[in-house]
Amino acid sequence: MKKQQDELWKDRRHVMWFPFSFDRYYIANNRLYCRHGLLRQDEHECLLYRILDISLTRTLGNRLFGTGTITLRTTDSSDPVLTLKNIKHSRAVKEMLSNLIEEERTRKGVAGREIFSTGSGMMDRNGDGRIDIDDFL
DSSP: OHHHHTOSEEEEOOBTTBOOSSOEEEEETTEEEEEEOSSSOEEEEEEGGGEEEEEEEOOHHHHHHTEEEEEEEESOSSOSEEEEEEEETHHHHHHHHHHHHHHHHHHHTOTTTHHHHTTTOOOOSSSSSSOOGGGTO
């Protein structure tokens, strides 16, 4: 399966240090995927260059069990906030995500456009895959 060949990272939500949940997260094809559920599965996909901000939260329990929660704020109108709950090696994953996002934004030439898209609720109106000044006009 092509998706698995291109996976750069994958994990699932942990309960304590055990990965006994049906929430799975992975990065492939310049996208972050979040899959939730057992009988009914919901999958969310976000292009890496659409991620604006990354934060990491580690409670005392998280630190004891070696996990943390990564919160991502995006320009994606369907998922403006993505949460990767109880991820192992969360600090390293956050740094890896940050580097991948910067590489993808540089590759796509998206730098500077985040100013126009933050909190404005704007969508890509001209269909070029980017939110730019023409979308405001």
